[in-house]
Amino acid sequence: xxxxxxxxxxxxxxxxxxxxxxxxxxxxVDHKIIGVQYMVVALSFFFIGGILAMLMRWExxxxxxxxxxxxxxxxxxxxxxxxxxxxxxxxxxxxAMGNYVVPLQIGARDMAFPWLNAFAxxxxxxxxILMLLGWLVGPAEAGWTSYPPLSxxxxxxxxxxxxxxxLLGISSILGAINFIVTILNMRPEGMPLFRMPLLCWAVLxxxxxxxxxxxxxxxALTLLILDMVAGTSFFIxxxxxxxxxxxxxxxxxxxxxxxxxxxxxxxxxxxxxxVHSRKPVFGYRMIALSSMSIALVGxxxxxxxxxxxxxxxxxxxxxxxxxxxxxxxxxxIFSWLATIWGGKIHFTSAMxxxxxFLSLFLIGGLTGVIVGSVPVDIHLHDTYFVVSHFHFTLYxxxxxxxxxxxYHWWPKITGRMLNEGLGRWHFWLTFIGFLWTFxxxxxxxxxxxxxxVATYDPSLLIYNQLSSLGAFVLGASALFFFYNLGWxxxxxxxxxxxxxxxxxxxxxxxxxxxxxxxxxxxVPYPNPYGYGSDAAREYLDEQQRRxxxxxxxxxxxxxxxxxxxxxxxxxSAGSSxxxSAGQxx
Amino acid sequence: xxxTLAPGKPYTEPAxxxxxxxxxxxxxGLLIFQVSWMMTFICLSVVNWQLxxxxxxxxxxxxxxxRIFPSIATLLLLASLLLFRSARGTxxxxxxxxxxxxxxxLGIALGFLFVTIMAVEFFRAPMLVxxxxxxxxxxxxxxxxxxxxxxxxxxxxxxxxxxxxDGWAIEAAIKLWDFVFIAWLIFYAVLYWI
Ligand code: HEM
Numbered sequence: 136x137x138x139x140x141x142x143x144x145x146x147x148x149x150x151x152x153x154x155x156x157x158x159x160x161x162x163x164v165d166h167k168i169i170g171v172q173y174m175v176v177a178l179s180f181f182f183i184g185g186i187l188a189m190l191m192r193w194e195x196x197x198x199x200x201x202x203x204x205x206x207x208x209x210x211x212x213x214x215x216x217x218x219x220x221x222x223x224x225x226x227x228x229x230x231a232m233g234n235y236v237v238p239l240q241i242g243a244r245d246m247a248f249p250w251l252n253a254f255a256x257x258x259x260x261x262x263x264i265l266m267l268l269g270w271l272v273g274p275a276e277a278g279w280t281s282y283p284p285l286s287x288x289x290x291x292x293x294x295x296x297x298x299x300x301x302l303l304g305i306s307s308i309l310g311a312i313n314f315i316v317t318i319l320n321m322r323p324e325g326m327p328l329f330r331m332p333l334l335c336w337a338v339l340x341x342x343x344x345x346x347x348x349x350x351x352x353x354x355a356l357t358l359l360i361l362d363m364v365a366g367t368s369f370f371i372x373x374x375x376x377x378x379x380x381x382x383x384x385x386x387x388x389x390x391x392x393x394x395x396x397x398x399x400x401x402x403x404x405x406x407x408x409x410v411h412s413r414k415p416v417f418g419y420r421m422i423a424l425s426s427m428s429i430a431l432v433g434x435x436x437x438x439x440x441x442x443x444x445x446x447x448x449x450x451x452x453x454x455x456x457x458x459x460x461x462x463x464x465x466x467x468i469f470s471w472l473a474t475i476w477g478g479k480i481h482f483t484s485a486m487x488x489x490x491x492f493l494s495l496f497l498i499g500g501l502t503g504v505i506v507g508s509v510p511v512d513i514h515l516h517d518t519y520f521v522v523s524h525f526h527f528t529l530y531x532x533x534x535x536x537x538x539x540x541x542y543h544w545w546p547k548i549t550g551r552m553l554n555e556g557l558g559r560w561h562f563w564l565t566f567i568g569f570l571w572t573f574x575x576x577x578x579x580x581x582x583x584x585x586x587x588v589a590t591y592d593p594s595l596l597i598y599n600q601l602s603s604l605g606a607f608v609l610g611a612s613a614l615f616f617f618y619n620l621g622w623x624x625x626x627x628x629x630x631x632x633x634x635x636x637x638x639x640x641x642x643x644x645x646x647x648x649x650x651x652x653x654x655x656x657x658v659p660y661p662n663p664y665g666y667g668s669d670a671a672r673e674y675l676d677e678q679q680r681r682x683x684x685x686x687x688x689x690x691x692x693x694x695x696x697x698x699x700x701x702x703x704x705x706x707s708a709g710s711s712x713x714x715s716a717g718q719x720x
Numbered sequence: 721x722x723x724t725l726a727p728g729k730p731y732t733e734p735a736x737x738x739x740x741x742x743x744x745x746x747x748x749g750l751l752i753f754q755v756s757w758m759m760t761f762i763c764l765s766v767v768n769w770q771l772x773x774x775x776x777x778x779x780x781x782x783x784x785x786x787r788i789f790p791s792i793a794t795l796l797l798l799a800s801l802l803l804f805r806s807a808r809g810t811x812x813x814x815x816x817x818x819x820x821x822x823x824x825x826l827g828i829a830l831g832f833l834f835v836t837i838m839a840v841e842f843f844r845a846p847m848l849v850x851x852x853x854x855x856x857x858x859x860x861x862x863x864x865x866x867x868x869x870x871x872x873x874x875x876x877x878x879x880x881x882x883x884x885x886d887g888w889a890i891e892a893a894i895k896l897w898d899f900v901f902i903a904w905l906i907f908y909a910v911l912y913w914i
Contacts, residue, residue, distance in 0.1 A: 247745040308756055316749045320741065346756035354763030358859070367855040369767070375852035380770050384763060 147683050150550045150629070151649035162257070164249035165650060169256050170235030171548065173227050174541075176260055178617075180223035183267075185613055187216040192572075192606035198593045209589035210276040211292075215266070217279030218296065221396065222303045223263050225533050229399045230256065230310050232540050233338045235548060237314065239641035239648065240332045242323040242657035247316040255309040262302035269295045278587055280389070283370035283381050287362055294363050301356045304349045307395075311345035314338050326659045332639045333422055333663075337402025340426040344391045344398075344433060352388035355381060379444060386437035394433040396529060397496070398426055400536020401467060404489040407539045408471055409664045410637040411486035412478030416664040418470035425463035432460045442512045450509045457507035464500055468493065483635075484558030488539035491566050495531025502527060502577070517587075520580025523573045531569060538565070538616070545620075546634045550646040551627030557619040564612030571605025632682020636675045639663050645682050743888070750892060754899050761903045764863060765910045768856050780853055787912050793837040794908050796830045801901050803827035804875070804894050811890070824879050831872050831897070838865055860907050867903065871896045 159171055191212050194202040203209045238246055246252045269275055273290025286293055318339045322331065358369045359381070368374035370381050409416045416422065438445055438453040445453070471493060480486065502524040506512045515521060538561075546552050579598040584591050591599060633642035638660045644653050665671050772778035779785055807823035842861045848854055875893045 248749060251749075312749055312752045312756065315752055316745050320745050320748060346752055347759055350756055350759035351763045354760050354767065358767065361855075361859065367859070368852060369771070369855060374850070377771055377774060380767060383770060384767060387763075387766075 147681055148632075148645050148654065149683070149685065150645045151647055153550060153647055162253055164245070164253045166234050166238050166246045166249065166252060167548075167647065167652075169252055170231050170233075172256055173231035173234060173259075174548075176256075176263070177224050177227040177231055180219050180227070180263060182613075182617075184216050184219035184224055185610060187212045187219070188606065189610045191216065192603040194589055195591070195599050196603045198591050198596060198599075200589045203589060206589045207276055210278075210587065211270075211274035213587060214275045214278050214281075214296075215269075218266065218275075218300070219263075220529070221279060221392075222300060223259070223266070225396045225529065225537070226303070226307055227259055228537050229338075229341065229395070230259075230307075232334075232399060232403065232537070232544070233310075233314055233341075236540075236544055236641055237335055237338055238317060238321070239547075239644070239652055240335055240639050241318065241321060241326060242640045242653065242659060243317060243321040244651045244653070246313050247321060248313050251309055252313050255306045255313070258302050258306035258309075262299045262306070265295050265302070266299040269293075280385060281359070281381075282385075283359070283362070283378050284372075286359065287370065294360065297356050297360050297363070301353060301360070304352045304356070307345050308349050311342035311349075314342040315346070318342075323657055323659060325661070329420060329423065330659065330661070330663060331423075333405035333416065333419070333426075334399070334402035336423040337398045337405070337426050340430040341395050341398045343427075344395050344430050348388045348391040348395075348434070351384055352392075355384040355388065358384075379441070382441050382444065383438070386440045387434075390437040390440065391430075391433045393525075393528065394429055396533045397536070398429065400492065400533050400540070401426065403536045403540040403543070404471065404492050405474075406637075406639070407485045407489040407543050408474050409666065410543070410635050411483055411489070412475040412480045413666045414474055414478035414664075415662065415666055416470070417473035417476075418466070419664065421466050422470050425466045428463045429460060432456060432463070436460060439507055439512070442509050443516050454507060454509050458504065461500060461504055461507075468497060468500075483542065484553065484555055484562055485539045485542035485635075487559070487562040488535050488542060488565075491562065492532060492535040492539060495527055495535060495566075495569065499524060499527030499529075499531050515580060517585055518580035519576040519584045519586055522586045523576040523580060526569075526573050526576075531573075535565075538562075543635070544641075545623065546630035547641055547646045547648075549624060549627070550630055551623045552630050552634060553619050553623045553627060557615050557622065561612055561615040561619065564608055564615065568605050568607075568609030568612055572602050572609050573605075575599070575601040575605070629684050631679070631684030633675065633678050634684070636679070638665060638671060638674070643678060643682075746888060746892075750895055754895070758899070758903060761864075761906055764856075764860050765906055768860065768910050771852055771856055775853075778853065780848055780851060782848060785912060789837050790841060790908060790912055793834045793841075794904065796837070797834045797901055797904055800827040800830035800834065801894075801897055803830065804897055808890055808894060811887075821879065824875070827897075828872065828875055828879070831868065831875070835865060835868050835872065838868075857911065860911060864900075864904055864907055868900050871900050 154168060158168055159175070163169065163172075190202070191209065194200070194209055196202075200206050200209065203212070234246070234252065238244070269290075269292030272292050272295065274292040275281070275286075275296035276289055277286035277293060281293070281296070286297075318331070318335050322328075358367070361367045362370055362376075368376040370376045370378055372378050405416060405422055435456040436453060438449060439457045442450055442453070475490075502520070506515055506521060506524055542553055542558060575598040579591075579595050579602070580586075582595060582598075584595050584598075630646045632645050634646075635642070640657050640659050641648075643657055660671070660674055803823050804827040807820050807827060810819040810823065838861055842858060842865060871893070875897060878889050878893045
């Protein structure tokens with residue numbers, strides 16, 4: 136490892152080179168390695184969760200139980216799908232983005248507590264395996280919300296589910312502490328809080344929710360586990376417990392948790408929209424502060440998941456808070472629209488996914504307002520309308536944002552561009568497949584199709600078949616994504632330090648960055664989103680010179696670090712992105 | 721292993737910008753951890769409240785709560801906290817080592833008394849076999865005891881070699897013991913008074 140005092144060198148640098156594969160498979164305290172580890176684990180679980188979704192949609196092609204043979208098998212697939220997608224894909228993926236990008240964006244050498252960072256990551260794989268092992272002992276079947284009494288009747292898998300979730304919760308608390316300290320303490324001079332990139336604001340808000348809410352999950356799970364193994368009866372009404380207790384405590388965590396899942400994506404698209412439309416962010420302060428207020432108001436809405444079981448007097452207050460949370464969200468949406476308005480929009484894959492986020496998350500948010508009003512929710516509760524609503528927010532919001540982030544930062548992480556052609560296929564199949572899958576579910580839901588069952592009324596056949604077909608398209612879209620990742624590693628064009636000509640600090644170094652990230656003390660550009668000015672152009676030109684994609688003439692000095700550039704650069708498909716990106720500004 | 725204590729020297733003296741940052745990070749990190757972890761105690765208090773709603777009599781009328789022993793235990797805990805703090809204060813004095821040890825040991829002893837009393841409460845006190853009241857009572861006291869034991873053990877480890885360079889270990893132990901005390905105050909109020 137290099138020492139803290141790196142020599143200042145002004146020659147062009149190509150790349151610090153990717154670490155060897157072995158580095159990623161063992162304990163490491165480098166935030167960049169840990170970020171990649173998070174990402175690989177999360178993507179693997181995304182794949183597993185996706186296969187389960189495909190199987191469920193296959194089952195739902197017909198009104199009867201046939202493919203799974205038994206409704207209980209459907210229920211276990213549904214439970215595992217939901218849990219994996221939330222706790223082993225979206226949340227670890229936030230760990231991935233946050234770990235890789237946040238320290239770079241604030242010009243830090245690493246996270247505040249590198250060891251703790253690695254520890255938090257290494258809890259996840261065993262916890263994930265524990266969850267999957269449930270299949271050997273009779274899997275969990277009670278849905279990702281695991282309401283008692285159902286969750287107390289189940290098999291041992293339900294216990295493994297609870298233990299695994301407990302571990303994942305601890306991991307995310309430890310990770311969040313690290314994020315907060317890093318962001319608050321380790322910014323360089325010249326970067327006050329309100330000059331910080333918006334992704335950092337989003338991660339900060341997310342981390343605050345995690346440290347305040349996740350302990351409630353820990354508490355609820357502990358009591359559930361005690362009910363299972365120690366003969367207590369917190370949730371067993373017949374023995375003096377209270378089933379609604381679980382719902383209260385669980386949702387006090389889990390509703391804030393849905394903002395855990397979407398806030399980082401909001402941060403990602405704030406970056407992407409501004410960079411790829413070459414315009415300053417509109418309403419920087421409002422976007423930053425609305426993240427915080429979403430985090431805050433998010434704590435007051437939990438009981439809207441329980442409208443049907445709540446004491447009637449409490450319904451209206453929770454309805455009001457639920458509506459209030461639409462306000463900061465609306466502020467963000469309008470700010471984003473104003474950001475791209477009149478900009479030089481480059482329809483890169485990252486930008487496409489960010490625009491996809493805008494439109495799909497908008498529908499997610501609006502359906503949220505619909506189910507947030509009590510009279511409508513009494514009708515729609517536990518129907519496919521809800522399934523559609525939360526997929527619009529989680530997939531159309533969270534996951535689209537994560538995809539945008541992957542397309543945006545992959546060049547930084549690997550030093551190679553992704554294939555824009557494949558990226559467009561991925562985007563359009565996802566976008567069309569998504570609407571195709573989840574719009575019919577809205578109709579089915581309004582017609583009363585209950586969620587979480589493998590059977591349905593034959594009159595709903597057409598909606599379900601449509602939905603299933605769409606789901607297969609959606610499934611296929613992911614294959615393009617995975618193929619693209621592999622393609623880029625093998626043949627992608629060399630990215631250079633700053634392929635998108637972005638102003639934030641993560642681009643002011645080579646791709647991938649060296650250990651300890653920077654070649655000298657990083658000096659942030661005064662306005663992280665000051666695109667379009669002459670000063671910014673000069674700054675970026677200088678950066679382009681210092682961290683180019685390839686050297687014009689090979690020098691002795693650069694021979695080791697330029698190794699990536701000497702390999703054959705990507706061919707036709709990849710270069711289209713490069714030329715358009717090179718022309719930006 | 722035992723490092724000598726240089727009298728008269730403040731026990732945290734960051735040498736460089738990096739060490740300063742590291743110290744700042746540790747403090748903030750510990751603070752956030754404490755706030756976060758305190759939420760688990762608040763969660764259990766909320767659980768207690770929600771459960772008691774359905775009961776006309778809570779605690780069940782068969783038992784009378786003995787508030788004397790827990791109150792004594794609370795005072796002991798407070799005393800031990802104060803002793804820890806004053807022990808830390810002596811570290812800069814000339815005969816640092818001796819008086820530090822004396823006070824720290826005493827603090828641990830009082831902490832141990834607290835643990836003993838509460839362990840007796842846990843096993844014996846307001847018990848009605850098979851009631852939810854007992855379940856919650858035990859979960860809360862047991863959860864707190866577990867923390868007191870682990871953190872108390874850390875405090876004993878600090879004692880093995882108190883040194884000025886190790887200022888952080890002492891500071892952290894004290895802050896964690898603060899945590900034990902505040903967490904206990906919440907539970908004490910919820911379990912015995914409210
Ligand atoms: C390929 C795309 C996907 C398809 C086709 C799909 C399909 C489904 C289906 C059929 C269900 C079961 C509904 C029921 O029976 O009630 C479900 C539940 C669920 N899905 Fe997805 N899903 C997809 C992606 C995602 C993603 C990306 C996430 C999260 C980030 C997600 C989160 C959930 C959750 C939380 C549940 C609820 C499980 C429960 O009711 O306990 N899904 N999904």
